[in-house]
Amino acid sequence: MSGKVYLVGSGPGDPELLTVKAKRLIETADVVLHDKLPGPSLDLVDDEKAEDVGKRAGGEWTPQEYTNKRLVELAEAGKTIVRLKGGDPFVFGRGGEEMEHLAANEIEFEYVPGVTAGVAGAGVAGIPVTHRAHNSSVSFVTGHEDPTKEESAVNWQALAATGGTIVVYMGVGKLPDYTQVLADAGMDPETPVALVERATWPGQRVATGTLDTIVDVRDEVGIEPPAITVIGPVAATRDRVKAFLRNDYESSHSRE
Amino acid sequence: MSGKVYLVGSGPGDPELLTVKAKRLIETADVVLHDKLPGPSLDLVDDEKAEDVGKRAGGEWTPQEYTNKRLVELAEAGKTIVRLKGGDPFVFGRGGEEMEHLAANEIEFEYVPGVTAGVAGAGVAGIPVTHRAHNSSVSFVTGHEDPTKEESAVNWQALAATGGTIVVYMGVGKLPDYTQVLADAGMDPETPVALVERATWPGQRVATGTLDTIVDVRDEVGIEPPAITVIGPVAATRDRVKAFLRNDYESSHSRE
Numbered sequence: 001m002s003g004k005v006y007l008v009g010s011g012p013g014d015p016e017l018l019t020v021k022a023k024r025l026i027e028t029a030d031v032v033l034h035d036k037l038p039g040p041s042l043d044l045v046d047d048e049k050a051e052d053v054g055k056r057a058g059g060e061w062t063p064q065e066y067t068n069k070r071l072v073e074l075a076e077a078g079k080t081i082v083r084l085k086g087g088d089p090f091v092f093g094r095g096g097e098e099m100e101h102l103a104a105n106e107i108e109f110e111y112v113p114g115v116t117a118g119v120a121g122a123g124v125a126g127i128p129v130t131h132r133a134h135n136s137s138v139s140f141v142t143g144h145e146d147p148t149k150e151e152s153a154v155n156w157q158a159l160a161a162t163g164g165t166i167v168v169y170m171g172v173g174k175l176p177d178y179t180q181v182l183a184d185a186g187m188d189p190e191t192p193v194a195l196v197e198r199a200t201w202p203g204q205r206v207a208t209g210t211l212d213t214i215v216d217v218r219d220e221v222g223i224e225p226p227a228i229t230v231i232g233p234v235a236a237t238r239d240r241v242k243a244f245l246r247n248d249y250e251s252s253h254s255r256e
Numbered sequence: 257m258s259g260k261v262y263l264v265g266s267g268p269g270d271p272e273l274l275t276v277k278a279k280r281l282i283e284t285a286d287v288v289l290h291d292k293l294p295g296p297s298l299d300l301v302d303d304e305k306a307e308d309v310g311k312r313a314g315g316e317w318t319p320q321e322y323t324n325k326r327l328v329e330l331a332e333a334g335k336t337i338v339r340l341k342g343g344d345p346f347v348f349g350r351g352g353e354e355m356e357h358l359a360a361n362e363i364e365f366e367y368v369p370g371v372t373a374g375v376a377g378a379g380v381a382g383i384p385v386t387h388r389a390h391n392s393s394v395s396f397v398t399g400h401e402d403p404t405k406e407e408s409a410v411n412w413q414a415l416a417a418t419g420g421t422i423v424v425y426m427g428v429g430k431l432p433d434y435t436q437v438l439a440d441a442g443m444d445p446e447t448p449v450a451l452v453e454r455a456t457w458p459g460q461r462v463a464t465g466t467l468d469t470i471v472d473v474r475d476e477v478g479i480e481p482p483a484i485t486v487i488g489p490v491a492a493t494r495d496r497v498k499a500f501l502r503n504d505y506e507s508s509h510s511r512e
Contacts (some may be wrong), residue, residue: 023457096384161414
């Protein structure tokens with residue numbers, strides 16, 4: 001009798017932003033396979049049942065193939081496994097690949113959605129990713145790809161043309177590249193842009209600027225991964241509301 | 257001494273998909289202002305503290321102005337208020353407008369993100385909104401606008417050109433319009449499309465087809481709001497995994 005795998009989203013990091021179901025499953029699972037992105041919510045995982053499949057000693061990453069194999073191995077041993085991922089498993093989380101691998105190996109699985117960092121990270125900074133007055137769509141995109149590559153899978157020109165908010169995940173390093181591509185595509189250089197580092201983690205930081213200035217702002221403030229980038233008129237909402245916005249996340253290091 | 261407003265996302269409907277924080281706030285608030293979209297999670301709200309600001313007797317909707325005014329009125333009376341919205345308050349939820357109204361009236365507020373239906377609704381049907389093999393972006397768009405209007409705020413051509421997954425919220429009624437606009441924009445008529453009705457509610461239903469067939473499928477199955485539409489190659493993932501996908505939501509009425 002095989003076990004079962006729960007593909008579970010941790011949300012952006014704050015342990016209180018786990019879903020009730022995720023918390024229950026973490027408490028009752030035999031094993032919790034995780035990487036580092038769940039952040040502070042990992043404090044809820046018992047050491048005895050935690051298995052880190054993120055960064056390994058020596059700075060290397062655990063190959064996806066190892067994680068896939070390990071999930072099947074544990075399930076075939078009859079275990080109940082939580083595969084815990086930062087945010088939502090199906091938003092730039094490789095949960096789709098793991099799900100297909102489990103199905104191909106005839107392992108039962110369940111998906112438990114999580115609060116995705118692109119929505120929550122903007123929101124806790126006072127930025128609604130959609131707003132009737134500004135847009136009717138929002139696009140989430142990974143910043144890991146090189147936008148200057150000929151064969152880039154991300155069509156930044158089309159994203160700019162949607163007129164909607166653009167939220168870039170893991171977008172600190174390539175910020176100069178994709179802001180340039182967006183400017184070249186005709187996006188207004190005055191378009192508001194915000195960076196939110198370690199959203200909902202202790203010491204969260206927010207930095208704001210425009211398409212034209214945000215790279216300099218990033219460098220001055222020293223924004224580092226993990227962070228999201230929010231591009232669009234909604235990013236200016238923060239200035240109008242922040243005096244009355246309360247939460248426990250933000251440090252005094254934000255710079256605007 | 258004014259009270260405080262919590263703009264809280266309920267998630268897609270399953271009460272276990274509330275965040276731990278949302279559940280705590282619902283339990284401790286003086287008043288919970290809600291509409292119908294939180295669905296089954298409304299069962300957790302005590303009748304004495306619930307105020308429905310959704311559909312009113314006679315089929316009319318409570319105007320946004322009333323809700324804004326009521327939030328300020330309650331806060332000025334010193335109450336702790338949960339403004340509970342389906343999904344996330346800032347994803348097509350008018351939370352941005354309410355936040356700005358609160359700040360303009362010098363009322364303290366906090367944003368508590370929720371699991372958004374566009375991600376969760378696809379996922380529980382076995383569809384990852386992003387997948388390395390298929391795309392590097394996903395766009396969320398409202399289906400309430402008429403895409404054939406000259407001045408439509410949604411640029412469907414640009415959304416098609418992104419090459420990413422498109423998820424349409426509230427998109428049952430205008431399905432014939434925007435699928436036609438996407439086809440006219442050159443999207444492959446064989447592109448997989450899925451409809452997920454009442455995602456994570458009891459009696460959830462899923463119907464799948466292609467850009468070319470999905471309107472007929474909708475009519476045959478009788479898919480009704482609330483539902484999301486998922487457009488893109490990822491929608492075909494469901495077929496590869498559904499034999500091993502477990503959850504308690506889906507009824508036997510799905511049709512593929």
